[in-house]
Amino acid sequence: MSHIAKKFKLTESEAMDSSMLICFKQGAEGRIFKTNYLGKEVLVKERFSKKYRHPDLDKVLTKERITSEIRGLMKCRTAGIRTPAVYAVNSVQNQIIMELVDGKTVKDVLLVLEQNMKHNNISTEEDNDYEMSVDEDSGDEEDAVDSSEVNGKIKNKQSSVPPTPVAPSVSEISLSNDDKTKAQTFLSNIIAYTGEINLSISSDRESNRGKDSEKSNQESGNLPTFQLSKDELFNLIKLLSLQIGQTLSTMHANNIIHGDLTTSNMIVDRNNCLVLIDFGLSVIKVSTEDKAVDLYVLKRAILSLHSIFSRNMFDWVLGAYRRENKKQAEAVLKTFAEVEMRGRKRCMVG
Amino acid sequence: MVIAIGFEGSANKLGIGIVDTKTNTILSNCRRTYVTPPGEGFLPRETAQHHKSKVLEVLKEALAEAKLSQDDIDVICYTKGPGMGGPLQVVAIVARTLALLWNKPIVGVNHCIGHIEMGRNVTKCENPTVLYVSGGNTQVIAYSRQRYRIFGETIDIAVGNCLDRFARVLKLSNDPSPGYNIEQMAKKGTKLMSIPYCVKGMDVSLSGILSYIESRAPGWLDQGECTPEDLCFSLQETVFAMLVETTERAMAHTGSNEVLIVGGVGCNLRLQEMMRLMCDERGATLYATDERYCIDNGAMIAVAGALEFETGQSTKLEDTFVTQRYRTDEVFISWRT
Numbered sequence: 001m002s003h004i005a006k007k008f009k010l011t012e013s014e015a016m017d018s019s020m021l022i023c024f025k026q027g028a029e030g031r032i033f034k035t036n037y038l039g040k041e042v043l044v045k046e047r048f049s050k051k052y053r054h055p056d057l058d059k060v061l062t063k064e065r066i067t068s069e070i071r072g073l074m075k076c077r078t079a080g081i082r083t084p085a086v087y088a089v090n091s092v093q094n095q096i097i098m099e100l101v102d103g104k105t106v107k108d109v110l111l112v113l114e115q116n117m118k119h120n121n122i123s124t125e126e127d128n129d130y131e132m133s134v135d136e137d138s139g140d141e142e143d144a145v146d147s148s149e150v151n152g153k154i155k156n157k158q159s160s161v162p163p164t165p166v167a168p169s170v171s172e173i174s175l176s177n178d179d180k181t182k183a184q185t186f187l188s189n190i191i192a193y194t195g196e197i198n199l200s201i202s203s204d205r206e207s208n209r210g211k212d213s214e215k216s217n218q219e220s221g222n223l224p225t226f227q228l229s230k231d232e233l234f235n236l237i238k239l240l241s242l243q244i245g246q247t248l249s250t251m252h253a254n255n256i257i258h259g260d261l262t263t264s265n266m267i268v269d270r271n272n273c274l275v276l277i278d279f280g281l282s283v284i285k286v287s288t289e290d291k292a293v294d295l296y297v298l299k300r301a302i303l304s305l306h307s308i309f310s311r312n313m314f315d316w317v318l319g320a321y322r323r324e325n326k327k328q329a330e331a332v333l334k335t336f337a338e339v340e341m342r343g344r345k346r347c348m349v350g
Numbered sequence: 351m352v353i354a355i356g357f358e359g360s361a362n363k364l365g366i367g368i369v370d371t372k373t374n375t376i377l378s379n380c381r382r383t384y385v386t387p388p389g390e391g392f393l394p395r396e397t398a399q400h401h402k403s404k405v406l407e408v409l410k411e412a413l414a415e416a417k418l419s420q421d422d423i424d425v426i427c428y429t430k431g432p433g434m435g436g437p438l439q440v441v442a443i444v445a446r447t448l449a450l451l452w453n454k455p456i457v458g459v460n461h462c463i464g465h466i467e468m469g470r471n472v473t474k475c476e477n478p479t480v481l482y483v484s485g486g487n488t489q490v491i492a493y494s495r496q497r498y499r500i501f502g503e504t505i506d507i508a509v510g511n512c513l514d515r516f517a518r519v520l521k522l523s524n525d526p527s528p529g530y531n532i533e534q535m536a537k538k539g540t541k542l543m544s545i546p547y548c549v550k551g552m553d554v555s556l557s558g559i560l561s562y563i564e565s566r567a568p569g570w571l572d573q574g575e576c577t578p579e580d581l582c583f584s585l586q587e588t589v590f591a592m593l594v595e596t597t598e599r600a601m602a603h604t605g606s607n608e609v610l611i612v613g614g615v616g617c618n619l620r621l622q623e624m625m626r627l628m629c630d631e632r633g634a635t636l637y638a639t640d641e642r643y644c645i646d647n648g649a650m651i652a653v654a655g656a657l658e659f660e661t662g663q664s665t666k667l668e669d670t671f672v673t674q675r676y677r678t679d680e681v682f683i684s685w686r687t
Contacts, residue, residue: 297551
C-alpha cells in the first residue's frame with residue numbers, strides 16, 4: 001500500500017531511528033522495541049548486524065532469517081496457530097513490525113510457579129537426579145506420571161552401559177473439566193500480573209547470584225501470593241503442556257519446523273491462548289528428523305531451565321502431541337529416540 | 351584447605367599439577383604433549399605409551415617445582431573420564447598406586463568439570479554461561495540446581511576435532527597444536543568462502559562442514575579460487591560464528607550476563623574476540639584464559655578434585671576406574687549453592 005510505503009520512507013529517515021524507540025528486550029536474535037505504528041501500539045523486531053560475524057556471512061544470515069521468520073509466522077497463522085500478526089517489513093533496516101501480544105512467556109509463568117512452590121514448601125519429588133542422562137533406564141513408556149517412584153528407582157545410576165535408543169516416555173494428560181476450568185482461572189490470574197512482579201523475578205534470574213537467603217527474603221517481599229495446592233499446580237502445568245503439545249502437533253502436521261523451541265518463545269496471552277514467536281530459525285520441511293530435533297530442543301530447554309518440573313512436563317507435552325495426531329507422533333517420537341542418543345554419545349576425549 | 355595433586359591424561363596431553371587451596375595458588379603445572387607427524391592424528395595406543403614413558407618424569411618435576419614432598423600432599427585427584435580409554439588408564443593406575451603408596455585419599459574427577467572449575471577459579475567469575483570447546487567436546491553449559499546442565503552441544507564431532515582434521519587436509523604441523531597453526535594461517539586469510547552454516551536450535555553440527563570443506567578444498571586450491579589461508583579463515587569464521595550464536599541464545603534463555611570460554615579451542619584469540627564483541631553488544635562480560643589453563647592440564651583436575659574433597663567426599667578405591675563416557679551433567683555438584 002502506498003500509505004505504508006510512504007510511512008516507510010519516513011521511518012527510514014527519521015522515525016524508526018533506534019535511539020527513539022524504547023528497547024525493552026534484547027534477545028539472541030535482535031532487539032525488540034515498542035512503538036506506535038498507524039495509531040496502534042506495535043512491536044518492532046530489529047535484527048542488527050552482529051559485529052562478531054564476518055559481514056558477508058552476517059548479511060546472508062540476516063536476510064535468510066527475516067524471510068524464515070515471516071514465512072513461519074504466516075504459515076502458522078494459516079494453519080490456525082496463534083502467532084503475532086505481521087504488519088510490515090522494513091528490509092533495509094531488517095525490521096519486522098508486528099502485533100504486540102499482551103501476555104507472559106511460558107518461561108515467566110513457570111518461574112512464578114516455581115517461586116510459589118518454594119514459598120509453600122511444595123517438594124519437587126526429584127532432587128538429585130538428572131533425567132536426561134538416566135531416562136533410558138525407565139522402561140515404562142505409558143505411565144511415568146508417578147515420577148517419584150521412577151526417579152527413586154534410577155537415582156545415582158550412571159549410564160555406563162552402552163545406550164540403545166528407547167522411545168521417550170509419554171504421559172497421557174488426564175484433566176477433568178472442572179480442574180481445567182480452575183487451572184484456566186489460575187493461569188489468567190498469573191497472566192494478569194504484569195510489570196513489577198514479573199520483572200523482579202526475571203531480573204533476579206538475570207543477575208544469577210544463586211539462591212542465597214538474602215535474595216529470597218527480598219523476593220518474598222514483592223511476590224504475589226498464589227495459593228495453590230500441589231494438585232492444582234500440577235493441573236496448571238498439565239494445562240500448559242496440553243496447549244503446547246497440541247500447538248506443536250498442528251505446527252508439525254503443517255510441516256513447519258520452528259527451529260528454536262524454548263519456553264521463552266511461547267507466550268500465553270490474555271485469553272490463555274498459546275502464541276508462538278521467534279521463527280527466525282524456522283524451515284518448512286516434511287522430514288520427521290527435523291520435527292524430532294525440534295522437540296529435542298524443547299526438551300532440553302525445559303530440562304535446563306525448569307528442571308524442577310522437567311520430567312512430568314515434557315512427558316505431558318509429548319502426551320498431548322501424540323493424542324492430537326497419533327500417526328505423525330509415532331513416527332516423530334521414534335526418530336526422537338535416535339536424536340536423543342546423539343547428544344548422549346557425545347562425550348569423548350577433550 | 352588442602353594441597354591437591356591432579357593427574358590428567360584423557361587425550362594427547364599428559365599433565366600433573368599441584369594446587370594449594372589455602373592460598374589459592376597453583377604451585378606447579380607440568381605438561382607433556384604427544385605430537386604426531388603432520389597429516390596424522392593421535393591414536394589411543396601410541397598416546398598411552400607416550401604417557402606411560404613420561405608420567406614419572408613429569409611427577410618428579412611437578413613435586414620439585416612445587417618444592418613439596420609426598421607428605422605435603424593431602425589428596426590425589428585424577429581424570430576419571432571422559433577421554434580415550436588407554437591414556438586414561440595409564441594415568442589412573444599411577445594415581446591409584448600413589449594413593450596406596452602414600453596412603454592418601456583419592457578423588458576421581460570429570461574432565462569437563464575440571465575445565466569449568468579451573469576457568470572459574472582463574473577468572474573469578476561467579477555464575478557464567480560456559481562454552482566448552484576442545485578436541486573432544488563442544489558444549490554450552492549453565493549451572494542450575496547442583497548440576498552443570500548442557501544447553502547446547504555438537505550433535506556429531508567436536509569443534510577441535512573438526513579443526514584438527516582439516517589441518518590434516520592441509521598437512522599443517524601438529525606442533526604445538528593443529529588448531530594453533532590454523533589460527534596463525536587464518537590471520538592471513540581474506541576471502542570468505544561459502545561454507546554450510548549449521549545451527550539446530552541450541553545445537554551445532556560440524557561433520558557436514560568438515561566433509562564439505564574436505565571435498566571442495568583440493569579443487570578450490572587447484573583452480574586458484576582461494577589460498578589455504580583463506581580456507582583456514584573461512585572455516586574459523588563460520589564455525590566460531592555458530593558457537594558464538596548458540597552461546598548467545600543460551601544466554602538470552604537463561605538471562606545470564608557472564609560468559610566463560612574453556613577448553614583447548616578456547617585459547618583461540620579470534621574466538622575470544624568474536625565472543626567479546628557479542629558480549630559487548632549485550633552488556634555482558636567475557637572471561638577467558640590463556641593456553642596454560644585452557645589446554646588440558648593437571649592443575650584443573652586438582653582444583654575440581656579439591657572442591658569435592660573439601661565437601662568431605664572422596665572416591666572409594668574400588669570406584670577409581672576410568673570411563674570413556676562421562677557426561678558433564680552426570681556429576682552432582684556438591685560445592686555450589
